[in-house]
Amino acid sequence: xxxxxxxxxxxxxxxxxxxxxxxxxxxxxxxxxxxxxxxxxxxxxxxxxxxxxxxxxxxxxxxxxxxxxxxxxxxxxxxxxxxxxxxxxxxxxxxxxxxxxxxxxxxxxxxxxxxxxxxxxxxxxxxxxxxxxxxxxxxxxxxxxxxxxxxxxxxxxxxxxxxxxxxxxxxxxxxxxxxxxxxxxxxxxxxxxxxxxxxxxxxxxxxxxxxxxxxxxxxxxxxxxxxxxxxxxxxxxxxxxxxxxxxxxxxxxxxxxxxxxxxxxxxxxxxxxxxxxxxxxxxxxxxxxxxxxxxxxxxxxxxxxxxxxxxxxxxxxxxxxxxxxxxxxxxxxxxxxxxxxxxxxxxxxxxxxxxxxxxxxxxxxxxxxxxxxxxxxxxxxxxxxxxxxxxxxxxxxxxxxxxxxxxxxxxxxxxxxxxxxxxxxxxxxxxxxxxxxxxxxxxxxxxxxxxxxxxxxxxxxxxxxxxxxxxxxxxxxxxxxxxxxxxxxxxxxxxxxxxxxxxxxxxxxxxxxxxxxxxxxxxxxxxxxxxxxxxxxxxxxxxxxxxxxxxxxxxxxxxxxxxxxxxxxxxxxxxxxxxxxxxxxxxxxxxxxxxxxxxxxxxxxxxxxxxxxxxxxxxxxxxxxxxxxxxxxxxxxxxxxxxxxxxxxxxxxxxxxxxxxxxxxxxxxxxxxxxxxxxxxxxxxxxxxxxxxxxxxxxxxxxxxxxxxxxxxxxxxxxxxxxxxxxxxxx
Amino acid sequence: xxxxxxxxxxxxxxxxxxxxxxxxxxxxxxxxxxxxxxxxxxxxxxxxxxxxxxxxxxxxxxxxxxxxxxxxxxxxxxxxxxxxxxxxxxxxxxxxxxxxxxxxxxxxxxxxxxxxxxxxxxxxxxxxxxxxxxxxxxxxxxxxxxxxxxxxxxxxxxx
Numbered sequence: 001x002x003x004x005x006x007x008x009x010x011x012x013x014x015x016x017x018x019x020x021x022x023x024x025x026x027x028x029x030x031x032x033x034x035x036x037x038x039x040x041x042x043x044x045x046x047x048x049x050x051x052x053x054x055x056x057x058x059x060x061x062x063x064x065x066x067x068x069x070x071x072x073x074x075x076x077x078x079x080x081x082x083x084x085x086x087x088x089x090x091x092x093x094x095x096x097x098x099x100x101x102x103x104x105x106x107x108x109x110x111x112x113x114x115x116x117x118x119x120x121x122x123x124x125x126x127x128x129x130x131x132x133x134x135x136x137x138x139x140x141x142x143x144x145x146x147x148x149x150x151x152x153x154x155x156x157x158x159x160x161x162x163x164x165x166x167x168x169x170x171x172x173x174x175x176x177x178x179x180x181x182x183x184x185x186x187x188x189x190x191x192x193x194x195x196x197x198x199x200x201x202x203x204x205x206x207x208x209x210x211x212x213x214x215x216x217x218x219x220x221x222x223x224x225x226x227x228x229x230x231x232x233x234x235x236x237x238x239x240x241x242x243x244x245x246x247x248x249x250x251x252x253x254x255x256x257x258x259x260x261x262x263x264x265x266x267x268x269x270x271x272x273x274x275x276x277x278x279x280x281x282x283x284x285x286x287x288x289x290x291x292x293x294x295x296x297x298x299x300x301x302x303x304x305x306x307x308x309x310x311x312x313x314x315x316x317x318x319x320x321x322x323x324x325x326x327x328x329x330x331x332x333x334x335x336x337x338x339x340x341x342x343x344x345x346x347x348x349x350x351x352x353x354x355x356x357x358x359x360x361x362x363x364x365x366x367x368x369x370x371x372x373x374x375x376x377x378x379x380x381x382x383x384x385x386x387x388x389x390x391x392x393x394x395x396x397x398x399x400x401x402x403x404x405x406x407x408x409x410x411x412x413x414x415x416x417x418x419x420x421x422x423x424x425x426x427x428x429x430x431x432x433x434x435x436x437x438x439x440x441x442x443x444x445x446x447x448x449x450x451x452x453x454x455x456x457x458x459x460x461x462x463x464x465x466x467x468x469x470x471x472x473x474x475x476x477x478x479x480x481x482x483x484x485x486x487x488x489x490x491x492x493x494x495x496x497x498x499x500x501x502x503x504x505x506x507x508x509x510x511x512x513x514x515x516x517x518x519x520x521x522x523x524x525x526x527x528x529x530x531x532x533x534x535x536x537x538x539x540x541x542x543x544x545x546x547x548x549x550x551x552x553x554x555x556x557x558x559x560x561x562x563x564x565x566x567x568x569x570x571x572x573x574x575x576x577x578x579x580x581x582x583x584x585x586x587x588x589x590x591x592x593x594x595x596x597x598x599x600x601x602x603x604x605x606x607x608x609x610x611x612x613x614x615x616x617x618x619x620x621x622x623x624x625x626x627x628x629x630x631x632x633x634x635x636x637x638x639x640x641x642x643x644x645x646x647x648x649x650x651x652x653x654x655x656x657x658x659x660x661x662x663x664x665x666x667x668x669x670x671x672x673x674x675x676x677x678x679x680x681x682x683x684x685x686x687x688x689x690x691x692x693x694x695x696x697x698x699x700x701x702x703x704x705x706x707x708x709x710x711x712x713x714x715x716x717x718x719x720x721x722x723x724x725x726x727x728x729x730x731x
Numbered sequence: 732x733x734x735x736x737x738x739x740x741x742x743x744x745x746x747x748x749x750x751x752x753x754x755x756x757x758x759x760x761x762x763x764x765x766x767x768x769x770x771x772x773x774x775x776x777x778x779x780x781x782x783x784x785x786x787x788x789x790x791x792x793x794x795x796x797x798x799x800x801x802x803x804x805x806x807x808x809x810x811x812x813x814x815x816x817x818x819x820x821x822x823x824x825x826x827x828x829x830x831x832x833x834x835x836x837x838x839x840x841x842x843x844x845x846x847x848x849x850x851x852x853x854x855x856x857x858x859x860x861x862x863x864x865x866x867x868x869x870x871x872x873x874x875x876x877x878x879x880x881x882x883x884x885x886x887x888x889x890x
Binding site for chain 2: 071209630639
């Protein structure tokens with residue numbers, strides 16, 4: 001509940017400092033508050049939900065988001081430092097933690113800047129205004145005569161007060177109200193600049209940072225034994241035999257087909273798991289649809305249709321039709337999922353340390369799983385290995401919670417093995433896309449577009465429900481998710497299925513199947529497949545109509561910012577020389593049709609064996625107001641390289657019995673020799689709202705590569721990945 | 732079958748009582764409580780657990796601890812900085828280039844680069860890439876890691 005923190009503060013007798021919100025300096029500067037509070041402030045309007053002034057004058061920022069490597073920690077710190085006019089190194093950041101930080105749901109969908117950092121900006125601006133008003137009273141002067149720097153407010157007569165002195169041990173409990181004057185952008189010291197992330201030094205010094213690094217006295221190490229097939233049931237497990245084989249085993253917890261193995265030492269837990277893989281017997285489970293083209297198979301599955309866009313009429317004579325395919329993809333976190341939990345039997349309280357993307361929803365799901373009251377569970381977010389969406393983080397936290405409840409008083413650390421992560425993480429769904437469009441050859445304008453998308457859900461997060469937590473499905477009383485929620489817009493299957501181009505007659509149909517593999521949110525969700533298809537198809541349409549691929553897109557775009565991004569990308573492309581066996585391709589999308597605009601130019605050079613080895617990639621991105629220039633570049637560079645790895649080599653494979661992509665040799669990703677050259681051009685728009693950018697390069701990169709490969713080889717690859725055999729095969 | 736095993740880690744001798752078959756990684760993380768080497772795969776496929784054995788970068792996840800006794804110098808990420816806290820030039824270059832997102836693979840990239848540049852102070856791009864071939868990075872900051880290594884090489888070249 002968003003009000004829990006407020007309630008907590010009221011019941012602990014924290015004093016409220018109240019006074020007129022509109023200080024004399026900006027009473028006339030803005031009109032009546034017509035707009036809603038931005039970002040997550042709507043749910044948490046109080047200043048001290050977002051920041052606290054510490055006794056030593058430091059400022060503590062509270063964000064409900066977790067650091068995933070995307071740089072949210074530095075972004076919220078920049079916002080606070082800027083509006084409060086204090087040095088960046090005097091800002092501490094508390095990441096997502098139940099009962100401590102606001103409940104901002106999941107750290108997902110490239111929403112952290114728009115929701116959390118924006119809330120911090122406004123909270124800090126309101127705090128500054130109130131601190132000045134307090135100082136005006138205490139120093140008997142007018143607020144507009146005060147100066148504030150480094151956390152010290154100075155009056156014209158030279159008298160000073162620190163923020164902490166002004167508050168006298170209290171916090172700013174007032175609600176942020178609009179209108180609110182923000183610091184003029186021309187005076188910015190931090191926002192918009194390439195401010196380094198301080199935690200990178202912590203990382204290179206190997207200081208404790210990750211959930212994997214947590215060590216508690218008496219902590220037990222655990223691994224969970226999982227079968228080879230989703231639907232296998234435990235047949236036989238002989239704990240005594242395991243104890244003979246691995247004397248270091250402290251305890252086995254068996255509940256239905258859930259088997260937890262605990263040891264004092266991590267290596268013994270690993271040995272126990274290794275033994276279990278060899279000796280524990282399971283039922284065979286459900287056959288997977290191996291040995292047939294998955295693309296064809298997915299179309300045959302029963303599905304729930306949904307018309308998500310219907311404008312004008314459907315053409316009976318399209319200029320072109322084409323089908324595209326995107327395989328199952330893996331998040332592939334380098335560090336397998338990990339969590340620590342401790343259950344206090346006397347207090348009936350559970351503590352969990354997790355790299356989950358949503359501490360509050362996880363808490364509710366754990367309460368449902370364990371039948372405990374929500375407020376007896378405390379969940380603290382601690383960074384883990386990058387996740388790129390919903391990986392095993394929530395599942396391993398549930399593993400740890402179950403084992404901790406079975407082992408009261410001890411911290412239990414569960415570390416998934418590599419194979420656990422590869423085989424059990426929820427993948428990004430495979431997708432089949434049929435496109436048909438008509439264009440007017442005289443004008444080069446699109447008149448009709450029909451996009452049909454076959455997909456599983458792209459969001460199977462537990463929310464507040466235990467059903468979707470992996471171990472819950474294997475207990476003696478198993479939980480089964482009733483509905484995967486695929487038809488909901490937030491499930492992402494038709495994200496970006498509606499092209500940004502101006503098309504008078506547009507229809508988008510989605511068909512939601514339940515596929516053979518476990519799936520959930522992977523970076524960009526359905527936008528990756530949809531943009532790959534749309535932007536490949538745009539090139540095919542342009543060629544069919546004899547139009548230049550750049551002109552064709554520009555003629556069909558109306559959004560000025562989109563046009564600016566595409567034109568800048570074209571200028572970059574025009575500077576490139578293209579030699580023999582080389583090709584230059586490009587693609588464009590606005591993520592979710594409302595977040596960052598990205599155009600990607602790809603240059604590939606095809607080697608004899610058909611590999612587009614080490615391509616060059618250029619991105620042009622407009623993410624509105626830039627908060628951290630280097631953070632934005634880092635996300636976009638990494639997004640392009642990751643997307644190129646997906647597009648060129650990745651595909652989850654399985655046989656009739658099990659997933660075959662069990663480790664990195666069976667699911668290859670880019671190695672260092674293959675890493676593309678990348679370059680990012682940022683179009684900063686300081687007067688526009690910041691837009692989510694972390695997922696925006698995924699779709700355009702894949703399509704740009706496919707388009708470049710086509711130019712280099714004449715082969716139009718419509719089914720990812722762009723494997724060499726598809727490029728060398730005779731047409 | 733536990734035994735006392737003496738290891739030379741970051742310039743100090745440590746004696747631990749473990750099964751001699753225990754991979755070095757588990758001893759470093761659990762007995763010596765070091766954070767540098769990370770568990771990534773346990774299969775020598777990802778490089779997250781990289782350490783230096785004398786002057787060679789090597790994954791520690793499958794390496795039996797009894798194979799690295801006898802005075803072999805084991806260096807982890809913790810052992811690179813000077814006692815006064817000054818970062819090793821490679822560490823500093825990774826900070827300067829902000830060559831991390833989640834940072835989980837940073838250990839493997841830094842340790843591999845230190846070893847490469849010790850052997851080839853003037854390493855070219857291919858040598859740098861080759862030196863980090865065993866390291867996987869999923870956030871995909873590899874181009875920044877290459878740039879960081881190149882920065883150190885450029886400093887090496889200055890008279």
